[in-house]
Amino acid sequence: MELTFLDWIVFILVLAISFASAWFYAGIKRKNDPKYAYFPWAVLIKLVGGALFTATFFYLYKVGDTFLYFGGSETLSRYFWENPQLYFEALFSGSEETLKLIPGIVYEIPYARTEEEWFMVRILSVFQIISFNNYLLMIFWTSLFSFIGSWKIFEVFNSWFNNVTKTAFIASFLIPTVIFWSSGIIKDSLVFGMIGLAFHSFYKLFIQPDRKYVLHSFLLLFSLWITFNLKSYIVISLVPPLFFALYLQMKNQLTNPFMKRLAGPAMLVVFGVFLSLLVNVLIESSKKYQLDNLEKQARGFHTWHVTTGGSAYTLGEIEYSATGVLSKVPAALNVTFFRPYPWEIRNATMALAAVESIILLILFLYFLFYRGIKSIRFALNDPLFGFTIMFCFILGFRCRIYILQFWSTSSL
Template sequence: MELQDLFLTPLYLGLFYALAYAVRPRFTNSYTKKYFIPALTVKFIGAIGLGLIYQFYYTGGDTYNYFNQSKAVYQALTEEPAAGLALLFNSSGKYTPEIAKYASQINWFSAPTEFFVIKISGFFSLLCFDTYTVVALCFAVASFSGMWAMYTAFVRISPAAYKELAIAVFFLPSVFFWGSGLMKDSLCIGALGWVFYGFYYGIILRQHVARSLLTGAIGIYFLSHLKIYILLSFLPPALFWVFNEYNQKIRSSLARNLARPLFIVFGLGAAYLGATRLTAGDEKYDVNKIGERTKINAAYLTTQVSNGSAYNIGVLDGSASSLIKVAPQAIIVSIFRPFLFEARNPVMLLSALEATYFLYLTITLLFRTGIVKSFQLIASQPILTFCFIFAIVLAIGVGTNSGNFGTLVRYKIPLMPFYLGALFIMRQLQLTQKSHSGRKGLAARSIRRLAYS
């Protein structure tokens, strides 16, 4: 951060807040309105806080690498706009005479996902005089737009849980800290929100179809360029969600039961075809190579840690069978760890507190509802089935690929709103059922009193 950050950041904060107050009536109702500005505020806090932590605690890191390398994009756009545009739209990772002068300054020019973030940072730099903190605020705004879309969809699904869902989407410290600044994670969780919104409104509800599908397509575009494994984790449960929704609309119970296996088989087949086509030829995410890549990633990231934050979930030999064996441990480590006694630094302690909260809510909900009834409730509600499958699939992926809590805390933030949101929706459904049974019991007692009087 430089001196210009101190002068320009308050100015741009004022502009962003003015814009937020102007558009708030368009994107809120009487219940969600009060969360719009606080949710945006914590995103700004996360974006600025991330920069400060990386500068003064870590003394450098990815966020500054992205920004420093985006200076070449900013320079190209201001000095030679034609070359700058060519650089922005370059996706091949190959040098051309037009962009060679600027591309040679970018170490990650041939790394597609990192270069994608650099291009976005360079574009935002053009709007704010190449100022790190303001660029980070732009990332926060982009992320917030997707997360507000996610929240809007969740509230439409379970209006009575709008307060709790705001906590799940916006106010988890890890989510707004790691998902707000100049990082891939900010764009990913925002894009995931756009995909979720587009899928729910465009396919499940079939409302504002063109706008919803366009929103979802934008999210898919970003995820496919940043972290396609999030999209791959989303696709199978999302298709299963569609088939569950349409299956429930079949009036005949016999026809519904006969159609369910066909829906499941068709959904799994479509998900597999989508996943293999999306990743075909991709060195990192090709489905046919996923076991080997997982083994390599986990081993590499574990060896990079020297502060005691590494964890061990079992032996990965690169085969699919070894992935299946370690899957239960991966789920536990992603959702319920680190435990409080495993915290070695402030960042780990924050993550441990959240994991403890997740564990507490899960256990209390299962205890109050009953394990069998809980699973029956999940199976009967397509949104719950989707959320838990997505969270579990992504938990297996990130749990087996990270190898240490330092990277895991960033990798797992996309699953956290969905897992916690599902718990809150379950609790609301449980309260609703009790309320209905209570009213029925009151009516029965009134009838009995009337009969004896």
């Protein structure tokens, strides 16, 4: 697969048109809503991130899941033109059904044999049709998809934290590794978009309701369904923080101090029981994350990742039991937020992650020593701050205990 000079010219033209359209739209909206002054720059950042992702994988790495996803979705999209009925049957069929429906498709599309990857291929096949099988035009659509999620996160932060628009914009759009990893033809881009949509819908349903209950309920369930089919562990990691945020919101709405002290623990127990049942249902719904498969999956990941050169790390000897895995929580979170260290840099993406890790370490030390107890109290009382901290911890631990590669540190 190659990119021509004409491909880049077309992409730059599309980028320019998109930026101009966003600028025009923002000019109308910002009269009543100042945050839209950031809208065109947000669009530009996402599209530039997609271009950087493309250049890195085409001219530096030259291999990766992105090429398998593009090739697989391109092959599937051909059925739309050659046999529309068969295409739509495959589009709405799982991996096992498709292997029976189109014998031999696994030789054309290797990802047809696994459910999550096949789901991604099916979604991308729709993008292929409107992108005329052009990689950079596909990048445009995946970047735009991710932009929706980032903008929704920006809207929530800006609304909840007293219109701190500039800070909310930085947190939502200007984290370097997020710019890079959430704009390419990979699952992370679609998942990032869906997480943002789910977060915003949850906020509008339970934290600051705006009476569009049917719309937000649909968007919340739809975005969680898409995410679950792409990366089920994300939803399993997302549900507990959402329940924690809902618990804090309901507790904060109690004005009587006695009732708050009395009802708080009771609500926590009820939420805890319901949450435990829900998480168990989610785990059982995903064969990949059932308990009897976890050890086998973790061992497989570790064996493969430590043999991959250049960016592997180790958490030390791991005992594959509940206590053994939990004992690695500190080391796993350290990798997620504070590594790679400068002396561990092996390539450009690791250098980017290292700079980001240093900044996170400085911020962490600032809050630890200068805000201390206040930060903890804030996390235990503010629904969104509590949600953010818990989600980062759960997801960060899950990713690091399975994936022993620094290149995955900033991707989902």
